[in-house]
Amino acid sequence: MSIQHAFTNDDDEHRLPLNPPGTRNISHLDGPLTSAIEHENEFAQVLELASTLYHGPARTNPSQGLTELQAIAHLRRALDAAEAVILTDSIELVAHAAAEYTADTTSTAPAGETEKQRDQRISAHYYGVDPASDQIITSSFVAEAAVALRETVEKTRSKLFTAKGLRYLCPETLNALSRGLITTKAAQEMVKQAQDLAPEDIRRMEHSLLPVAKTASDASFSQRARRLHRKLDPVSAADRHESAKEARCVTVWDEPDGMAALKLYAPAQDVYSIYNTVKYFAQQDVDPDDTRTQAQRHADILRDALLDGWPTTNGTPLKPRVVVTIPAVEALVNPRRGLADLEGYGPIPMGVALKLAQDAPSMVRVLTDPWTGAAIDVGRAKYRPSAALKDLLLVRDQCCRFPG
Incomplete structure (x- = not known):
């Protein structure tokens, strides 16, 4: 096992509220006009950015180079959006074709069947394989797409998961990605956090997070998305944590x-x-x-x-420092569904945070905004703010302030 596949990936399209394969709308089946309009939306931005880069003058200063780099980043995101649409439309076309072609018996030959198709039909019937099965269609298409993209099957399957989420559940996110307004990583995170949510909650999440995704770093956006997902998920944070602990x-x-x-x-x-x-x-x-x-x-x-064994500490047991931010209002109103923040990690169940606070040798009062959760002030007994200011920055600045 390589290091890139060692960490578990729980992305599963069955946890997304998707319609069954073969029933999802694609523009090609709605007529040539709809197909042409969508084709324009998919590739207009790609064409414009590529044309601007190609026809632009030779760079003469660093500022021009930075502008070109920004255009390339936007072009890459627009291509990722187009790739997502192509992946989803292609597998839906496979599903439609398989549903039309499937024969119930080996004796019934569809009109115009070739010898190769006949052999495939008889083989499928003999081995009890349903060519219209979602599992068969997906595994076959992913294998073919991986060859076309020259990528691993695992990476292609991951791309297809994100593509389906963008195409059918997060259209505004797909639109923002095609215009280069958000990063591909942010789009992937949006789909990942759409798992286990109802369609109306996914729309609410898009509306709330897309403005953030346009300016925030990927790490900061990921934490915001995870926190919002846990607020919208009908299963409480405490219950999810207890369930996850079983897999330690x-x-x-x-x-x-x-x-x-x-x-x-x-x-x-x-x-x-x-x-x-x-x-x-x-x-x-x-x-x-x-x-x-x-x-x-x-x-x-x-x-x-x-x-x-641990190195000697001259008889003084170590008390490792873990910084936890506990919103007082959430702790009082609904401690089972409330969330606190573990420094360096992000949201954790309120019950776990309160247990940590109970065992803590000391505490620092942090004033946070009740709506955004942003740290506003750190309690201190003296006016000289040196240590408190360090604590404030430590709690507030979870991610680097520099863009990206």
């Missing part, structure tokens, strides 16, 4: 050159406590002659801790 595990996979990787899947507060503890020890009493990088020290300390 440790996974190992091989890497080249005599190396291997280890993954711990566990509650976020435990994982971040472990990580913060490793970082703490890596920063203590660093030998000036130690030539190891910070990453290497992290790996060595974790290895030593698991195999030889």
